[in-house]
Amino acid sequence: MVIPVHDVNPARRTPWVTYALIAANFIVFLVLTPGVAGSLTGESSLAQLCDLQAFLERYAVVPQELIHHQRPRLVPTGDVGVGPQGPGCxxxxxxxxxxxxxxxxxxxxxxxxxxHLLGNMLFLWIFGDNVEDRMGHIRYLLFYLVCGYVATYAFALVYADSGEPLIGASGAVAGVLGAYLVLYPKARVWVLVPFLIFLPLRLPAWLVLGSWFVLQAVYSSGAGVSAAGTVAYLAHVAGFAAGMLIAWPLRPGTSPTHPPDHPLYGRQARWTW
Structure with missing residues (x-):
């Protein structure tokens, strides 16, 4: 899979919503999510794992709850106890x-x-500004949330009996990618291609994002898992398709929703690191 680095597609207005979404994701991860210290070192204590389980049970999506409204009788409390089989949550x-x-x-x-976080935010940073530029700030925010909801419900409907948590901005970000493909198919994207070493190439957006979508569709046809640490490919596919459909009326040849705030935002090529 290629790794996007930046796109050659300057935006005309400051992407405040994209910046705010990225900042919010980092703040939630660093400040509110338990176990961040363990993710930095690669090691987590039992107490951290129990705390994280309780946090996800409360704030993550569980398909069984979303579709059937079936709440579990017992949930992790975040505390550590000792049972017949030893210490546990x-x-x-x-x-x-x-x-x-x-x-x-x-x-x-x-x-x-x-x-998980950096991968999603990288794609949002590269492709979100131009989609926001085309849609306008408020419509873009609503679009982002709608794509996230569509992706989540699509996954939950297929795996309605799953009791595992589903987390991440991937479905909403996939919607942004789908919209970018519709709005800027010929824009050039610098990517790193792993071939012995990472080779930098400048490819059209339709090839970069189209191949990403095909890969997600292939993976989703074989499996779609919702547990943390695995990938809900079906949610990616649904979010991407929703983004394409919503952005279709704004495809090239139509007028922008709002005049730009500034003549030009960014440089001809913007590096993302």
Whole structure:
């Protein structure tokens, strides 16, 4: 799989919403998500794992809850206890109310580790500014959230009996990629291609994003797993398709939704590191 580095497609207005979304994802990961220290060192204590399980149970999407509204009788409390089989995470009846529909929103800002977070934010940083430029700030924010909801519900409907948490901005970001493909198919994207070494190539967006979508579709046809640390490929496919459909009326040849705030934002080529 190629790794995008930057696109040769300057935007005309400052992408404040894209910046805010990226900042929010980092803040939630660094400040609110338990176990970040363990993800940095590669080692997590039992207490950190139990705390993370309790956090995800409360704020992540669980397909079984979303589709059937079936709440588990016992959930992790975040505490560590000792049972017949040794130390483990304590479970008890949930002491809080959870809205499955609202958990779709909160789950969009949760990530299972640094690779998960950085991968999503890299794609959002590269492709989000131009989509926001075309749609306008408010419409772009609504578009992002709608794609995230469509991706999550599509996955949950197929795996309605799953009790594993589904987290990540991947579905919403996939919608941004789908919109970019429709709006800027001929834009050039610098990518790194792993071939013995990382080779830099400048490829058209239709090839970079089209091949990404095909790869996700192939993977989703074989498996779609919702557990943290695995990939919900079906959510990527659904989010991408939703992004394409929503952006279709704005494809090249139509007028921008709003005049630009500035004549030109960014340079001819913007490096993302």
């Amino acid at each position: 304590v479970v008890a009846p949930p002491g809080y109310e959870k809205s499955p529909e609202l958990s779709v929103l909160t789950a969009m800002f949760l990530h299972g580790g640094w690779l």
